[in-house]
Every structure is written in C-alpha cells, then in structure tokens.
Amino acid sequence: MNSESRRAVKIALALIAALALIVVLSLLVGSAGFKPASEKFGLIVWQLRLPRVLLAFAVGGMLAVSGAYMQCLFRNALAEPYITGVSAGSGLGAVIALSALPFSWFLANLTLPLAAFAGGLAITLLLLILLREPGTAPLKLLLLGIALGTLASAMMAFVLLRFPDRTLKSALFWLFGSLTGASWPQVTIALVVLATGLAWGVLRHRMLDALLLGTEDAHNLGVNVTAASRALLIAATLLASVSVAFAGIVTFVGLVVPHVIRLLLGASHLRLIVLSALAGMALMGIVDLLARTVVAPGEIPLSIITSLIGAPFFILLLLRTRGQTIG
Amino acid sequence: MRTLATVSLVVVLAITALAAPTAAVIVVGGEVDPFAPVDYFGVEFEPAEYSRIVTLAPNLTEMVHFLGAFERVVGATNYDTYPPEVKDCERIGGFIDPDIERIVALQPDLVLAYRGNPLPVIYKLKELDVPVFVLDNPSTLSEVYTQMMQLGRLLMVSEEQETRIRRFKSELDGAFELGARLPRHPRVMMLACSLQPPYYAAGHGTFIDDLIRLAGGDNAFGSEGFSVVTPEEFIVADPEFLLIPEIPEEGFREKMLEALRAQPFLAQTTALETGQVLFIDQDILSRPGPRITEALAILQDALVAATTESGNDE
Numbered sequence: 233m234n235s236e237s238r239r240a241v242k243i244a245l246a247l248i249a250a251l252a253l254i255v256v257l258s259l260l261v262g263s264a265g266f267k268p269a270s271e272k273f274g275l276i277v278w279q280l281r282l283p284r285v286l287l288a289f290a291v292g293g294m295l296a297v298s299g300a301y302m303q304c305l306f307r308n309a310l311a312e313p314y315i316t317g318v319s320a321g322s323g324l325g326a327v328i329a330l331s332a333l334p335f336s337w338f339l340a341n342l343t344l345p346l347a348a349f350a351g352g353l354a355i356t357l358l359l360l361i362l363l364r365e366p367g368t369a370p371l372k373l374l375l376l377g378i379a380l381g382t383l384a385s386a387m388m389a390f391v392l393l394r395f396p397d398r399t400l401k402s403a404l405f406w407l408f409g410s411l412t413g414a415s416w417p418q419v420t421i422a423l424v425v426l427a428t429g430l431a432w433g434v435l436r437h438r439m440l441d442a443l444l445l446g447t448e449d450a451h452n453l454g455v456n457v458t459a460a461s462r463a464l465l466i467a468a469t470l471l472a473s474v475s476v477a478f479a480g481i482v483t484f485v486g487l488v489v490p491h492v493i494r495l496l497l498g499a500s501h502l503r504l505i506v507l508s509a510l511a512g513m514a515l516m517g518i519v520d521l522l523a524r525t526v527v528a529p530g531e532i533p534l535s536i537i538t539s540l541i542g543a544p545f546f547i548l549l550l551l552r553t554r555g556q557t558i559g
Numbered sequence: 560m561r562t563l564a565t566v567s568l569v570v571v572l573a574i575t576a577l578a579a580p581t582a583a584v585i586v587v588g589g590e591v592d593p594f595a596p597v598d599y600f601g602v603e604f605e606p607a608e609y610s611r612i613v614t615l616a617p618n619l620t621e622m623v624h625f626l627g628a629f630e631r632v633v634g635a636t637n638y639d640t641y642p643p644e645v646k647d648c649e650r651i652g653g654f655i656d657p658d659i660e661r662i663v664a665l666q667p668d669l670v671l672a673y674r675g676n677p678l679p680v681i682y683k684l685k686e687l688d689v690p691v692f693v694l695d696n697p698s699t700l701s702e703v704y705t706q707m708m709q710l711g712r713l714l715m716v717s718e719e720q721e722t723r724i725r726r727f728k729s730e731l732d733g734a735f736e737l738g739a740r741l742p743r744h745p746r747v748m749m750l751a752c753s754l755q756p757p758y759y760a761a762g763h764g765t766f767i768d769d770l771i772r773l774a775g776g777d778n779a780f781g782s783e784g785f786s787v788v789t790p791e792e793f794i795v796a797d798p799e800f801l802l803i804p805e806i807p808e809e810g811f812r813e814k815m816l817e818a819l820r821a822q823p824f825l826a827q828t829t830a831l832e833t834g835q836v837l838f839i840d841q842d843i844l845s846r847p848g849p850r851i852t853e854a855l856a857i858l859q860d861a862l863v864a865a866t867t868e869s870g871n872d873e
Contacts, residue, residue, distance in 0.1 A: 262660045263658050263660045263661050264660040265664075267664075271666065272663050272664055272666055275687065276660055276664065279686075280687075281660075330678065343678075344682075354571050357565075357567050357571070360564040361564045361565050361568065393786070394784075395784075404655065405655045405656060405677055406679070410679070412656070412659060412677065412680055413678075413682055414683075415686055524658075529637070529650055529651050529652035529657075529661045530653050531658070
C-alpha cells in the first residue's frame with residue numbers, strides 16, 4: 233500500500249510539474265510568435281493563450297474524471313464520457329443554435345456552449361426519466377444511452393444537411409473539437425465545474441470503490457446503490473456536457489486516461505480520480521498546443537490529435553502489461 | 560426524482576423554444592436604408608476610412624478590391640487568390656479555422672466576416688474589441704450588389720467607386736432583361752466538381768440559382784440549397800447545360816468529361832450528348848462577389864446562342 237501511495241505522489245508531482253511547463257510553453261508559443269515588444273503581445277498572451285491553455289486543462293480534467301466515473305458506473309472498461317449520448321445531445325443543441333438566427337443580446341461567447349449544454353442536459357434528463365434505477369441495470373442504461381444518442385445524432389445530421397450554408401462549415405469544426413474561442417468566463421465556469429465534480433468523487437471515493445464490487449456487495453457494505461448510481465450518472469454527464477459545451481467533441485481522452493492511471497496505480501478511486509484529472513489536464517494542454525501550432529495559420533481539430541496520440545500510446549501500454557486485468 | 564427530471568426537461572425545452580422566435584424578431588426588425596452599414600447581427604458601424612482590414616473569406620477580399628480599397632487589406636485567408644497582389648498579404652487561416660492570434664497581431668481596425676465563419680471566432684474577436692462586420696451568405700446576385708454598397712458606405716469609398724457598383728447592378732439588370740426575352744429558357748444545372756457520385760448541385764435559394772435565372776435559364780435542380788442529386792433526378796431533370804467550376808489543372812476538363820460520361824445516367828442527359836458543358840473558373844463561379852458577372856456573361860452567351868439558332872429545339 234505504502235509504496236503504491238508513494239508512487240502515486242511521485243506521479244502526481246511529475247504531472248503538476250508538467251502542467252506548469254505546459255503553461256509556460258503555451259504562453260510563449262503561438263502563431264503570432266514571441267514578440268514582447270509588439271503592442272498587442274500582452275493581449276495575445278493574457279486574453280488568448282492563457283485562457284486557452286487553462287480551458288484545455290479544465291476540459292481534459294473533466295473528460296478524464298467523467299471517464300473514470302462512467303467506468304465505475306457501468307463496471308465496464310469500455311465506458312467513456314459520451315456513452316450515454318451526451319455528445320450527440322450536445323451536438324444537436326449546438327447545431328440548432330447555429331442554424332437558428334444568432335442572438336445579439338446574449339452573453340458574449342456563452343450562447344453556443346449554453347445551447348450545447350442544454351442539449352446534453354436534455355438527453356441526460358430523458359435518460360433519468362426513462363430509467364428508474366440506473367445502478368441495477370447498467371446494460372439497460374448503456375443501451376438506452378446509445379439509442380438516445382443515435383436519435384440525437386440523426387436529428388443533428390438532418391439539421392446539418394437542411395441548413396448546410398449556415399451550419400455545416402462552422403459545426404464541423406466544433407464537432408471535432410476546438411478551443412479557439414476560449415474566454416475567461418468560460419475558464420471560470422469550467423474550472424468550477426471540474427473542481428466540484430472532482431471534490432465530490434474524492435469525498436465519496438470509498439462509495440465508488442464499493443460500487444465497483446457489484447450491486448449486491450455494495451449494498452451489503454451499506455451503499456444506497458440506486459441513489460449512488462444516480463448521483464454518479466449526474467456527475468459524470470455534467471462533467472461531459474460542460475466539456476462538450478466549451479470544446480466540442482473530443483474523443484479518446486475520457487476512455488484512455490483513466491485506463492492508463494489504473495494500469496499504473498491500481499483501481500482505488502481516490503488515486504484514480506485525482507491522477508486522472510491531472511493526467512487529463514496535461515494531455516489536453518499538449519494536444520491543444522499542437523492543434524494551434526502545427527498547421528498555423530489554421531488549426532487541427534482536437535479529436536484528430538487525441539486519436540493520433542492516444543491510440544498508439546494506449547496500444548503500446550496494453551501490449552506491455554501482460555496478464556494484468558483492466559476491468 | 561422522476562418528476563424533478565421531467566419538470567427540468569420541460570423547462571429546458573420551453574426556454575429553448577421561446578428563445579428562437581424572440582431572436583428572429585430582433586434580427587429581422589430591419590432598417591430603412593438598405594445600404595446603411597448595418598451588419599448581419601444588426602450592429603450599426605460608423606463609416607470610416609478603415610485602413611487595416613482583415614477579410615475572412617475570398618469573396619470579401621474581392622469586394623474590397625472592387626471598391627478600390629485593396630491597399631487597405633492587411634490580412635486574408637489561405638484560400639485567397641484574387642487580386643494577384645493578395646499573395647503579399649498576411650495569411651490568417653481558413654474560413655472555418657481563422658487564426659485569432661494572427662488576426663489580433665495584425666492590429667486590424669476592421670474585420671470582414673461572413674456567416675460561415677465559426678461563431679466562436681467572431682464572438683472572441685468582438686470580446687477583444689476588434690470590430691467585426693458580419694455579412695450573410697448572399698442568396699441572390701442583387702444581395703451581392705447590396706453588400707457591396709454597404710461596404711462602400713462603410714469604407715467611405717469615393718463617388719466613382721459607387722458608380723462602379725451601380726454599373727455592376729445595371730449589368731445584372733441588363734442580363735435579366737435579355738434573359739427574360741429569350742424564346743425559351745434552357746434547363747441548366749450547376750454541379751460541384753467531383754469525379755465520382757454523389758454529385759452536389761445548386762438548388763433553390765443559392766446565388767447560383769439566381770445566376771441561372773438572370774442568365775435566362777431554368778434551374779433544372781428543384782431541391783433546396785446545395786444538395787445531392789440522385790441518378791433518377793438527373794434523368795428526370797435532363798439538363799441541357801451543365802455548369803462546372805474549373806480548377807486550373809492540366810487536363811482537368813478532359814478528366815471531368817470522361818468521369819461524367821462514365822456514368823450512364825449522366826451520359827444520356829442532353830448536356831452531355833450535345834457537349835453543352837460550360838467550365839468556368841471556380842474562383843469566378845463559386846464566389847458571390849464582383850466577378851460573378853463574368854460567369855453570368857459566359858452562361859448567358861451560351862444560352863442566347865443555343866436558343867436563337869434555328870432548329871436547335873428539343
């Protein structure tokens with residue numbers, strides 16, 4: 233136990249150091265270069281680069297923690313943040329907002345995220361209405377989520393094709409992940425949501441460990457499985473919705489990061505949640521930096537990079553750990 | 560719990576449903592002067608001699624050039640090709656991924672955008688106090704004229720330049736009169752260039768549809784907007800003329816014709832049987848800007864020739 237804890241602390245410190253390094257790098261590097269003498273440089277650094285890297289951290293953290301929660305809820309290693317249809321619902325909300333006339337009276341930069349969040353929320357609420365006890369039938373929850381997600385995707389595709397001039401181009405870019413409009417209000421909201429979601433898990437980490445044992449055993453350990461599962465579902469989808477609202481659909485992070493941490497440090501949720509959050513933050517920080525510098529001027533959508541980095545790395549890791557169980 | 564969830568869902572949907580029509584009222588409540596520099600969001604701009612302009616779409620650059628204000632442009636997209644001097648402008652990205660850092664670094668006093676640019680970018684620029692004038696996608700050629708007049712007012716161009724814009728409008732009107740007088744209106748279809756199905760064509764509500772109408776043709780493709788044409792639709796529509804945007808590549812025309820003829824449902828259309836396929840430079844045909852009159856002239860000449868020759872009717 234002790235050596236594992238020490239290992240966890242070492243990795244946590246290394247990740248924190250990495251985060252600091254990524255922040256510094258993000259402030260210095262960008263398509264406008266490094267020109268401290270230029271008039272607009274201060275604006276670029278403090279209003280563009282800094283909120284963007286912080287939002288990347290927040291989104292990465294939210295996705296990783298949401299992934300960990302989903303994997304606990306479903307007791308399944310393949311679960312990830314979007315599995316209950318959140319990304320499809322958010323996409324639908326965003327696309328409807330893009331195709332309807334733009335609001336001039338809104339809070340700047342928050343309309344699109346609000347619409348996306350409303351879509352993700354609607355799907356989750358629908359799920360909760362249809363399924364009374366998410367904890368006792370994870371398979372049913374999964375299938376229902378997939379069904380609703382597919383429905384939302386189809387509706388989204390319909391709106392995209394119906395209003396191609398207005399939505400297709402802007403929507404495509406957001407649908408594959410982009411942090412290009414990052415602003416301080418967004419950063420604040422995202423960090424608060426991340427902190428809340430993370431704190432909840434840290435405080436209830438023993439309950440999460442118990443849930444992983446199965447309905448019967450968890451119940452015998454004194455956990456109210458129904459209530460706990462519902463709360464877990466809400467926490468996970470809230471984190472996923474907010475991250476999709478601000479960054480669009482970013483694949484892979486929510487699936488891979490908790491796995492990697494689990495492979496390195498075991499399934500204890502206290503370590504898992506905290507370190508997944510840190511690792512997710514670091515990953516997104518690097519991914520976003522690459523996204524905005526590799527083909528400057530111009531950006532690569534985030535999902536493309538997360539998949540290109542995440543997949544080979546994950547395959548390597550899986551091949552190197554022989555015989556260790558994952559689920 | 561279920562009741563709470565149901566109530567929440569209803570509330571969320573209700574708010575969304577209420578917000579949409581309200582937005583419509585705000586934007587549609589129009590202005591009296593059609594050429595006042597009021598952008599798509601309804602923001603009124605002060606006319607001024609803006610001298611550091613960044614454009615987020617090639618047709619906007621061409622419009623500024625047409626207004627004689629090209630030397631005021633400091634940044635353009637990666638896809639800009641006209642005028643040739645645009646290669647000396649700083650490139651700021653694509654139209655779906657403009658680079659905010661580059662734009663801000665250029666210290667523009669005006670950014671010209673259109674509705675297809677990503678909204679987060681437009682909002683972020685506004686948040687950074689960069690003036691962004693957003694134009695809608697024109698669905699008719701007179702809208703192109705209106706937008707150029709608006710830009711003219713916005714940039715405070717000279718009387719001479721405004722006369723040039725009005726001449727553009729009279730060219731459109733002249734073409735319309737000529738087109739309306741044709742003995743018949745041949746069926747025309749504009750296809751996006753692609754060597755394989757599915758084929759996209761310009762339907763109702765696009766500016767190409769308006770182009771065809773002005774030239775004196777009849778858009779054979781009946782669907783809304785820019786969408787896919789099924790093989791059956793091709794056979795039923797039987798276009799007499801095909802309009803295809805041309806890429807400046809060796810042997811493009813031959814390759815394209817060969818690919819089209821390889822599809823039986825296309826090969827039997829009147830257009831391919833009689834060889835009435837018009838290739839127009841894609842920068843002229845696909846951009847709703849000042850050079851669209853060139854495409855209009857090419858199409859109209861072909862239609863006039865086809866309808867006034869004796870014995871050329873189907």
